Amino acid sequence: MSPESLHTGLKSDRRLVLLEKVITQHQYQKESLLEILHKAQELYGYLDKDLFLYISNALDLPSSHVYGVATFYNLFKLKKPGTHTITFCLGTACFVKGVEQIISAVERAFNVERGETSADGRLSLFITRCIGACAMAPNVIVDDEVVGGASKEAVMNKINFLLGDGKVETR
Amino acid sequence: MKPDDIIKLAERDLNLRRSYKYRINVCCSSGCLPFGALKVLKEFQDAVKEFAVEEECKVARTGCVGTCYLGPVVVVEPGDYLYQNVTPEKAREIVREHITKGAPLKNLIYSNETFFKKQLRLVLRNAGKIDPFRIEDYISTGGYSALIKCLTKMSPQEVIDEVSASGLRGRGGAGFPTGHKWNFVARAPGSPKYVVANLDEGDPGVFANRTLAEADPHAIIEGMLIAAYAIGAEHGYIYIRAEYPLAIQTLKRAMKQAASLSLLEGDILESSFKFDVKLRLGAGAFVAGEETAILASIEGRRATPRPRPPYPATSGLWGKPTLIQNVETLANVPLIINNGGAWFSRIGSPRCSGTKCFSLTGKVKNPGLIEIPMGIALREVVFDIGGGIPDGKKFKSVQVGGPSGGCLPEDLLDLSVDYESLTKAGAIMGSGGIVVMDETSCMVDTAKFFTDFCVDESCGKCVPCRVGLVKVKNTFEGIIRGEGKVENLALLKKLGNLIQETSLCGLGQTAPNPVLTTLRYFEDEYISHIIEKKCRAGKCFTSHKEASRK
Numbered sequence: 130m131s132p133e134s135l136h137t138g139l140k141s142d143r144r145l146v147l148l149e150k151v152i153t154q155h156q157y158q159k160e161s162l163l164e165i166l167h168k169a170q171e172l173y174g175y176l177d178k179d180l181f182l183y184i185s186n187a188l189d190l191p192s193s194h195v196y197g198v199a200t201f202y203n204l205f206k207l208k209k210p211g212t213h214t215i216t217f218c219l220g221t222a223c224f225v226k227g228v229e230q231i232i233s234a235v236e237r238a239f240n241v242e243r244g245e246t247s248a249d250g251r252l253s254l255f256i257t258r259c260i261g262a263c264a265m266a267p268n269v270i271v272d273d274e275v276v277g278g279a280s281k282e283a284v285m286n287k288i289n290f291l292l293g294d295g296k297v298e299t300r
Numbered sequence: 301m302k303p304d305d306i307i308k309l310a311e312r313d314l315n316l317r318r319s320y321k322y323r324i325n326v327c328c329s330s331g332c333l334p335f336g337a338l339k340v341l342k343e344f345q346d347a348v349k350e351f352a353v354e355e356e357c358k359v360a361r362t363g364c365v366g367t368c369y370l371g372p373v374v375v376v377e378p379g380d381y382l383y384q385n386v387t388p389e390k391a392r393e394i395v396r397e398h399i400t401k402g403a404p405l406k407n408l409i410y411s412n413e414t415f416f417k418k419q420l421r422l423v424l425r426n427a428g429k430i431d432p433f434r435i436e437d438y439i440s441t442g443g444y445s446a447l448i449k450c451l452t453k454m455s456p457q458e459v460i461d462e463v464s465a466s467g468l469r470g471r472g473g474a475g476f477p478t479g480h481k482w483n484f485v486a487r488a489p490g491s492p493k494y495v496v497a498n499l500d501e502g503d504p505g506v507f508a509n510r511t512l513a514e515a516d517p518h519a520i521i522e523g524m525l526i527a528a529y530a531i532g533a534e535h536g537y538i539y540i541r542a543e544y545p546l547a548i549q550t551l552k553r554a555m556k557q558a559a560s561l562s563l564l565e566g567d568i569l570e571s572s573f574k575f576d577v578k579l580r581l582g583a584g585a586f587v588a589g590e591e592t593a594i595l596a597s598i599e600g601r602r603a604t605p606r607p608r609p610p611y612p613a614t615s616g617l618w619g620k621p622t623l624i625q626n627v628e629t630l631a632n633v634p635l636i637i638n639n640g641g642a643w644f645s646r647i648g649s650p651r652c653s654g655t656k657c658f659s660l661t662g663k664v665k666n667p668g669l670i671e672i673p674m675g676i677a678l679r680e681v682v683f684d685i686g687g688g689i690p691d692g693k694k695f696k697s698v699q700v701g702g703p704s705g706g707c708l709p710e711d712l713l714d715l716s717v718d719y720e721s722l723t724k725a726g727a728i729m730g731s732g733g734i735v736v737m738d739e740t741s742c743m744v745d746t747a748k749f750f751t752d753f754c755v756d757e758s759c760g761k762c763v764p765c766r767v768g769l770v771k772v773k774n775t776f777e778g779i780i781r782g783e784g785k786v787e788n789l790a791l792l793k794k795l796g797n798l799i800q801e802t803s804l805c806g807l808g809q810t811a812p813n814p815v816l817t818t819l820r821y822f823e824d825e826y827i828s829h830i831i832e833k834k835c836r837a838g839k840c841f842t843s844h845k846e847a848s849r850k
Binding site: 158159160161162163164166167197198201202203204205219220221222223224225226257258259260261262263264265266268274275276277 | 330331333334335368369371501502503504505506507510542543544580581582583584585586597598599600601602603659661662663667668669699702703733735736737741746749750753756757759
């Protein structure tokens, strides 16, 4: 099965070649759906309709099944994330140590709600349930860096630094 | 490779280890990495070269020591000197003074008798002591000798009998006797049979399984191999959260190394026993840790539980007999085989033998990973090992068992940690989370937090959990908005009991625990929220005001 034959609107680029390779490695087995979705998200950043159709064709699964699985699991993103992402851990230890107050402050200051991306697409705010670094709670992941023992001020400074020129509208 | 070759390899590596005068163990697990552990490791490696002590001092990358609150943590052997908050500068100093001059740096050494004294590290026997990326390290500490004993001296039934005699119970939370389970799967008709190692540690506030996988992956693999031999399984899966990148990497490498020494796949140690293991990544679904949901997820479907029977022991993966065990349970198995079931049954309390790993977090001076013998009192865990509450605050509550565990008050602190006592008090063993709360935590807000979590994570398949929990959540929101009525309390109790009794799986059956226990032990806080519209901890009505300002 060649990528082109699937007619799903995905560009034939390197990412598609790599995705196809992983699907072949899994011998087009339906049980490998989660692995394939992980790979697709790793390559494309998020999952969209074209990817769902492509994977459903490749594994010979109804597209509703692929969509159903992808929406069931929290880690699969269905929307394009912003240039920068800030992910708050909302595990029990972080909750007890007051992460909720930091989240609300960031939401207000940068005009972005949890699970959403700012209007200019530069900052996404995500919530995750426990990264397992509870001894350092509260934890915040700024892009790929885990910041332990986070304070409101430290997080605000980090974000302001990331956004640099301050183009994100603040109230 | 034959069993003899493994034994020779162990001797060779042990001699190599003994040839070093010093060994510096640098903890590089997920707890210490964000504090810059890799930079510290690099600095140690450079420093031993620079001071020309490479021949006598081995620098090793290891897993978790347990004192996550001191990270990055470094332990220097012999003598187990524990250095805290090590920076690259301090690393250089340690090599210069301790290694080259033999003078430990007293001002940097952390000594806390009580944190370690009450612990008993069996499952975590190798954590922080061996390099998880080197199979030789595991083998030289006696690793895979239990497997060799099984393959060369024991029949599968003898292995099962030994595990039964140990009294080992499932560490995933439910506490089902492991030997019984193995017997069921061994006797179930159908082939092939499967072993699933459950590392879907989805509970917020719990990181014991992750730490085990990062520190000692081969203990899990050896446990799986012995289980597979006992029940006659050919294939295995390790189901792990995708949120644990380091544990995934460690396990992958461990599997590859085990296969290269013919300890996995093919004819294992040139016997007729065959067993292969695949790694499956979760994708952020708490319910996937439930035993029927994990099967659905491995098969590439939505992780929704199904009614039992049939139990996975008779009809699991693709309808075949399947043994599902938590990784902590599996890591106990090699110890039981090597030392005997009778030895194991004498550890811990009479009804619950062995130890349990807990992640101790929240408002406690020494948060970290601990392993305690079953049956010790919660008070010892919180105040002796945990060091009590920081900043002079007062203890309020301890939650045991993850998001669906109960919140217990001070007068229950003398409760012993075992399955039955905890369940009787309204808490659960769960997968091993202990979260301590002080007077600044509001119990109404806390119960709402756990309810929110369970609402998010409910798979939506059965009505009591899907609809009931939302009703509970809405009631809480009313109370926190200041619209609570005294009748709400009776409603919460009724709903809680109903959800417990009628939900399909463990998630729903335990989800009301935080609500019911806070109602049972902290009813006065609910009353003051409802009647006086006051939150003594100052959490509820202010956050509501903030939200409305927004």
